[in-house]
Amino acid sequence: TQLLEQSPQFLSIQEGENLTVYCNSSSVFSSLQWYRQEPGEGPVLLVTVVTGGEVKKLKRLTFQFGDARKDSSLHITAAQPGDTGLYLCAGDDYKLSFGAGTTVTVRA
């Protein structure tokens, strides 16, 4: 049973469009992390969110953490082909519990 549910599973958009990926947890973790993974490589940390209601911005990426600390979203503004990859959310209790991931494809 997946503790973290991600949606959508796949997302294909045109360059310049916006996109949002959602992550919902059945448990509360000490923090929630977002990673991006490219083919043949390991996941790379994008952000860690800890506090309910928290919003973090990383250039064109905006991360929100729900008040109850069970849901999170990743919003990309004006997506670029370089944003293509597998986006993973993970609950952190020293070990990571991952969602199934969202495969994002940005077409030029």
Next chain:
Amino acid sequence: GAGVSQSPSNKVTEKGKDVELRCDPISGHTALYWYRQSLGQGLEFLIYFQGNSAPDKSGLPSDRFSAERTGGSVSTLTIQRTQQEDSAVYLCASSPGRGRLVGQFFGPGTRLTVL
């Protein structure tokens, strides 16, 4: 390099053979993790080391899987009598230690194929 390294990058083996996968974490990182990534199961936790001790082995799928860490650094994951369902990418990650919200640093993985 300064990152986590893993070897080999690819391993093809026959069913029933034993394999060893190696992980070199970032220098000074006390925590080390092994995960497995497969199409049907996503990314799954296998085992966690703090120093040379493994306080959490709960993700190891069977007693054919074992891991050790020596000198608080290099770790080896061993799979005995491999089965086809063991085919996956095995990822190693390290971090400075518990309680520090800096995330985990992943290696590129070892792709294991069991024929």
